[in-house]
């Protein structure tokens with residue numbers, strides 16, 4: 001991909017301004033909420049960065065905790 005194409009793609013990509021958990025007015029991310037957790041983790045089982053997920057700082061921390069709990073209970077893999 002050349003430089004010009006990359007910049008146009010970057011301009012076209014729109015990020016939502018609000019964090020998804022703030023939108024749903026969820027205080028703490030639930031470790032049983034696998035649908036949301038899987039969206040925020042890549043195929044390798046790693047949590048996406050704040051920039052990629054669009055989470056606010058509070059909910060990123062909450063998601064981190066929930067993901068670790070889900071891993072411990074074998075709901076999600078540690079790695080793939």
Ligand SMILES: [Zn+2]
Nearest residue numbers: 019022056059
């Ligand atoms: Zn938030």
